[in-house]
Amino acid sequence: MKTTAELWTSYFPEFIKHKDAGVDFLMAASTLVRVPAGRQVFYPGSVCENYLLVLEGVVKVQLMGADSGREVLLYYVRSGDSCVLTTSCILSGDSYPAEGIVETDVLAFAMPSQAFYRCLELSGFFREFVFKNFSSRLSNILSRMESVVFETIDKRICKALLTSGDDLVAKTHHELAYELGTAREVVSRHLKNFEQLGWVSLNRGTINILDRDALIKARQ
Numbered sequence: 001m002k003t004t005a006e007l008w009t010s011y012f013p014e015f016i017k018h019k020d021a022g023v024d025f026l027m028a029a030s031t032l033v034r035v036p037a038g039r040q041v042f043y044p045g046s047v048c049e050n051y052l053l054v055l056e057g058v059v060k061v062q063l064m065g066a067d068s069g070r071e072v073l074l075y076y077v078r079s080g081d082s083c084v085l086t087t088s089c090i091l092s093g094d095s096y097p098a099e100g101i102v103e104t105d106v107l108a109f110a111m112p113s114q115a116f117y118r119c120l121e122l123s124g125f126f127r128e129f130v131f132k133n134f135s136s137r138l139s140n141i142l143s144r145m146e147s148v149v150f151e152t153i154d155k156r157i158c159k160a161l162l163t164s165g166d167d168l169v170a171k172t173h174h175e176l177a178y179e180l181g182t183a184r185e186v187v188s189r190h191l192k193n194f195e196q197l198g199w200v201s202l203n204r205g206t207i208n209i210l211d212r213d214a215l216i217k218a219r220q
Helices: 004-011 013-017 021-029 084-092 113-122 124-150 153-163 173-180 184-197 212-219
Strands: 031-035 040-042 050-064 071-077 099-112 200-203 206-209
Touching (some): 004 013, 004 050, 021 099, 021 124, 050 113, 071 124, 084 124, 099 113, 113 124, 124 153, 153 173, 153 184, 153 206, 153 212, 173 184, 184 200
Antiparallel strands (some): 031 099, 040 099, 050 099, 200 206
């Protein structure tokens, strides 16, 4: 097992490169945490007490429909990432508007909010790191929401199928619907149409792309 210093060097080398009084303080205040898959790390209405930097594993952040109970994926937090909602909530003092679920076992550095604020005051590097990451992730979310609101479901399904670059897409209709923020029945109906057109073949748990050019054209 790597030491804490080695983990910083491996996953966040920019912190080592730009060490100053603020970063030293933050790193000293950080705690290495392990969270098993399936654990809920935050939920609507919960208070944000720590800033997290993920070393290993994946956290999915999703909204729950109050009436329908349907889950809508917002984004994933992966190795080297921070969570945009965590950053927003810790800066504003607001509670979480969504939930975070650990998808695969997570190893992360957790920094108490007071250490986070102190490092923001002391370190120009850390301020730039936080706000660049926040801006980048927010832009991704807005792009996703733009796609959900303004693009047809056919186009969004085509984009999702082509993302992997592989002709065999190992996803269920439910998983695809979750990623696209729509109902499984909607995805199944459109995929069945794609199959009738000869673009894909549908099997249990997989979708085989037969006519990639047709999907590319429909995606545009």
